[in-house]
Amino acid sequence: MSAAYVVFFLAAALAAACGAEAALVEHTFVVSQMKMHHMCNDSLVTLVNGQFPGPTIEVTEGDSVVVHVINKSPRGVTIHWHGVKQHNNCWADGPAMITQCPIPPNKNFTYRFNVIGQEGTLWWHAHIGFLRATIHGALIIRPRLGPNSYPFPKPDQEITIVIGEWFDMDLFELYEKTENRIYGDIPLSPTINGMLGDFNNCSGVTEDSYKLDVEQGKTYLLRIVNAGVDKAYNLKIAGHKFTVVAADANYVKPYTTDIIAIASGETFDALVIADAPPGRYYMVAQAVQTTEPITQKRVLMSRGIVSYNPMKWSGDDTLEIMAPELPDWHDESPSFYFHGNLTSLLPQTVPSNIDEHMFMALRSGYNCLYGGAPHCTVTMINNISFQHPSTMSLLQAHYYHTMRNISSLLEYPIGPPMLDFNQTRTATATLVKKLRYNSTVEIVLQGPPGQMSYTNPMHLHGHDFFILAQGLGYYNPEKDVQKYNLVNPSVKNTAHVPMNGWTVIRFVASNPGVWFFHCHTEHHSSSGMAMAFVVEDGPTVETTLPPPPTYYPSCGGQNSIVEYV
Missing domain, CATH: 2.60.40.420 (Cupredoxins -  blue copper proteins)
Structure with a gap:
């Protein structure tokens, strides 16, 4: 047994000894290509297990994770466990040519790592070129003592919201252009849990929207991931507010806001109380884009629907859906103030001697x-x-x-x-x-x-x-x-x-x-x-x-x- 394996399993044993018994969470990721139809086009995309977004990995703090990656795509691939600290386990971090060579076509590789001392929402994604546009998923770390140990009111339900982006072009070609310093195209649309939303249509056919059914008075913990490769997003739900309780799997002092300003790579956990009048409300992810003289493209937006008493609205598309008031798509100030208002839940020991x-x-x-x-x-x-x-x-x-x-x-x-x-x-x-x-x-x-x-x-x-x-x-x-x-x-x-x-x-x-x-x-x-x-x-x-x-x-x-x- 190599020294790497010894360190890995000793750490797993220590985690088990320090609290409730640690589990081994095992997944198989089959990377392959398939066609998906959006905006009147069939696009060949690379996915994990045929899913967009990919499968969610759910663990408890202290668990060990094993992911077998089987590469059936025609190109090399790596997986990065974004935000996992990988203490003394750099070999499993995943960025291509930084910590490992890509997994070649028709080859396998197994990632092994522990999740110790972290709680909240992280994510995983391909770390080679633009492949993370379609190869990504959430990684949820729950506390060892269960949901009653959250430092905020226990939610009635937890919902994962993954903001992604849909490109109507070959991602391999896009990477080669960018790697050779030739600027590529922007995404065709953002996505919410893989759906482009009814803001987008082609030849009169609107795209499907993500739908979240809620019950009056209940509290929902939204685990929000910006898996997009290109843009920061403003996320709003008409008639509702968020209470942000964690950022990048670190608890923050609860912060109430009507907007989540989330840059690429960030994750936020936020409580939403279903306290609006029964009805249907748009959940909107709108991209923040640079101003002139940088070339202007188009408004990028995806809309989901939050629906109360869903049986009442089933099949009736004539009922009004309330829309949120959005900032200008060039306005970056909401993001500046949002990030400026984030502080840790508890005092931190910040080192004062800078080397x-x-x-x-x-x-x-x-x-x-x-x-x-x-x-x-x-x-x-x-x-x-x-x-x-x-x-x-x-x-x-x-x-x-x-x-x-x-x-x-x-x-x-x-x-x-x-x-x-x-x-x-x-x-x-x-x-x-x-x-x-x-x-x-x-x-x-x-x-x-x-x-x-x-x-x-x-x-x-x-x-x-x-x-x-x-x-x-x-x-x-x-x-x-x-x-x-x-x-x-x-x-x-x-x-x-x-x-x-x-x-x-x-x-x-x-x-x-x-x-x-x-x-x-x-x-x-x-x-x-x-x-x-x-x-x-x-x-x-x-x-x-x-x-x-x-x-x-x-x-x-x-x-x-x-x-x-």
Whole structure:
């Protein structure tokens, strides 16, 4: 038995000893292609078990999870367990060419991990190209002591709401264009639990809408996931309010609002009381889109229906459905205030001694070194556009001490070469930052101010972090540090960096391995807005990266990640 297996099962045994008996939750994911019909077109899509969204994984805190992935699709695939900390288990994290080579067609791979010290809603998705547009699903972690131990009123029912996006084009082609810095198309429509909704129609035929039946006076816990690859969304239910109780599987001080502003990669748990007059109400997910002079496309919206006493309305489509009042589709301010109002449920111990101060300028340009295509787009961190290694994953190279053999490797610079968001020249490299075990890292994430601005949801693998502050304009190190919340900051794995603004995060690098840090807008991530943290081993066996599993997939001599997709 390898050291990786020993660590895995010892952790599972410890979890079982610390409370109620831990369970082994086992799933089989068959990845294959099938045709789906939307908006008058048949599209060939890649799915898990033929489902869109994919199957929900439900566990109890402390459980061990085993997922057998059988790849029957014609392209390589990996699965990332978004938000699962994977303590000392980096090999199971999943991002292609960061922690593993893709699972080739007609091959299998088994992911094994424990879910310890986390409760709430997370999710899983493909982590290679744009495949997560159709390969994704919720991962629900319930408390070991049962629903009566929730730090909020026990709901009468729990409902999973997955916001996705439907692309009317080949996702493999879309990735190849984006990876080669050629801007691709936007989604045709958002989806709510796989349905485009009656806002969308083709040749007079409307798309099906997601329907949620409720009973007067009951309380519903909505587990909301933004699995979209491109947009942030405003979610509203006409005549109702949300009480947000958790974000990214961390409890927050209950916050009542009429809107959930959710960026790509984020999850929120929110209570909704069915206290409106009996009737039917639209649940609307509307995309937030950038303003001119960035090219304007179309309003992206999906509508579901919340229905009281559903038997009364069955078959009667003439009855009015109440619609919510929506913000302008260019207005990012609801998201800024929504995220600014999130605080932890309990006081947090925020480390005060900072070992690594980092500043990241997040931006894009329309001028790059890939042939000068008319719509050539490159995104970057500090003028460095990330390039995936080609023949070995970063984690393997780190474990075997061969990172120096990666010709494109570049150690992260202290700061940007120049804070000029109009500068278009950029270098392309495999950008990494080495961190000592247990070091404390603070990062200022500066979005591009001005007319060409956009939001950036920045996701860190293997760790949660404190959101200390956010603001508009340029970060001022002398004044803005006074805004830091060092008492009860929200704890998340995905940070919303606002349009025309900045966000500050802080975390402890307590998990050995190689952890991807990237924008969760796939057009940005695939075109270079990414880097990797290399967390060195700690002083004990328990804080040392174990060897790879014996069944670990190899790259098979492929020259590029594109060859897998």
